[in-house]
Every structure is written in C-alpha cells, then in structure tokens.
Amino acid sequence: MARIHLKKVVIVFVVLFFITPVILVIAYGVNCRNFISPLNEEDYRDAIAKKESPLKMKEDELKKYEERLNTLSVALRRQFPNAVEYILQILDDNIPTIYAITPTHTRHVQKAELVRLTNTFLHVKNFHWILVEDSEYRTPLVTNFLAQSGLRYTHLNTATPKNYKMKENDPHWLKPRGVEQRNLALDWLRENIDIATNSGVVYFADDDNTYSLQLFEEMRFTEKVSVWPVGITGGLKFERPIVGEDGKVKGWYAAWRPQRPFAMDMAGFALNLNLLKKYPNARFDITAKRGYLESSFLTQLVTLNELEPRAELCTKVLVWHTRTEKPKWKEEDAMIAKGQPSDPRVEV
C-alpha cells in the first residue's frame, strides 16, 4: 500500500516537474518574451521619459525660482546700491568671477553707453566691472553713475599720453584706443585679486559694443584663452576663428590681414585670471601697428593651438562690434552762441 502511494507521489512529482515550466511559459509567454528580448528603442524612450518627466518638472521649477531670485537681486541692488556687496555675498554662486575691463572716455554719448552696458551686466552672475576712465581724474558723471549702478565695480583712471590721444576729427582708426586703461586694469587685478583663492576670467568689454548674456556663460570656464566670433566688424558681417575638424583653431576668417597672429577684435576673447600671474609682464603695446593690438597682448599668453573655441565651435555670434553714431551738436552750439544754452544742470 505504502509502496503504491510512494509510486504515485513520484509520478505526480515527475509530471509536475516537466509540465510546470510549460504551463508557466504558456501563461506568461508574452511577458516573458518582453523580459527576455531587449526592449525596442521606442519602449526605452518611453520608459526613460516616464522616469525623467518629474525630474524635468523639478528642473523647470528650479529655473523659474532662479530667474525670480535674479530679478529680485537686480531690483534690490538698484534700490540699495550701498548693499550690493552684502546682497552678492549671499547670492553669488560658486563659479568663476567675470572681470570685465572697460576703457571709457568723456563724450556726448558716454552716459547712454554706460546705461546700455549696465543693463546687460546686472544680469550676469559673479560679475565685477573694472571701468577705467581715459582722464586725468575720475569724473563726477562716472563716479555717480557707478555708485547707483547696482554693480560690483572698481573705478580707475589714467589719461592716454598726449601724443597717442585722438583728436576730435581724426579718423577713428588712426591711433590705438583704450590701451593704457586696459593695462592699468590688468595691474590692478594682479595687485588686488588673490589668484590662489579667486577663480576668474578677464574680458575686455569696450563701452560701445553689444553683448548677449549667453556670451558671459560661454567664457565663464576658460582654461587659458577662449575665443568666438564677433559680429559687424572688420568690414564683414562677422569675423571668426576658423575651427578644424579636431575642434582646434587653425586660423582666422577676416578680410583685413588674416595673417595677423590673432586676427580678431578685442571683444572676441577672454582669458583665465591666472595667466596674469603666470605672465606678470604681459600687457598691451601702445606702439603696436594698427590692428595688432590684440596680437601684441595675446602672443605673450597663448599659442593658436591652445585657444578654446566657444559659441558652438565659433558658429554663433554673441557679441557685436556696434559703434554709436556721433550726435549732431550744431544746434546746441548755435543756442550757446545765442546766449540760450540748454539747462547746464541737466546731465545727459
């Protein structure tokens, strides 16, 4: 009896052993196939999108908060310029500071240019403006302007030597401009910013150009010298570095003397602050031939092969070499001659 019972048990066991997998495969065949065969691309994309969508929503939310914080910061800094340092200490991110060096000189459009620049710079994170007046002294116009700007700034001055100073009716290219002012700012950085504890990038931002906000993020992480196209310059729609297949700069797209070592405008490059310490004597040469000012400085810092192309491998224009028209002042002079000058207390 017991033997028969055991036999039955063994038979049932053997049958179940072989049949169970078959039943399982039949029952879950479809799912098993999915499990065994790799997911097709579409399924993968769906699965990833499902996982990513809450992340993306959070990211968008964060971006919105960041924008609101930036707007608030700008509004606060404009309202309380004395508290700029305090506000920035709280809000500055742990990213390299952009030191923008701007030579500037007194003329009818100067304040208008400075307003345009300020309206851009206020939106750039970790930004320090070094404004250098081409003047024997710091003028009240620029001093007051900076004090209410809401920017972190340094105000310097040095007058261009008389023999290099442009005369009223000289063609604009006759003499180099802003040279001693930029050199003074470079010395100020060497003396006042501790490179060991401050990471930064130096950019020469003339007071009449037009700068996109994206430009500053392109230059932010520059190892040595980064480069990009400049719009409306050199008699062309744009000038730019020529970038090879390997992502390195091979030469220059420029109509005027493309054989110059660095055939680009001052607005077309930025350098790591640490190069100033590494090359303590590097400066702009006021005696450089026309168009060789940028080269006079850069040849002391980098080689062509070391340049870092930015703005999507130099395919995007993010800065424009705009030049502001000189205003007509004939009627103003006539009114002065007639003894009816406009109100001299109004600053323009």
Ligand code: UGA
């Ligand atoms: C072009 C480049 O864009 C300049 O960066 C470069 O300095 C100049 O050529 C040159 O080869 O020297 P461009 O637009 O013709 O410049 O020059 P400006 O914009 O008239 O001057 C460049 C900067 O120097 C401006 O920020 C301007 O305010 C300042 N500047 C000009 C002075 O400080 N003093 C002056 O007498 C004239």
Ligand code: MN
């Ligand atoms: Mn200019």
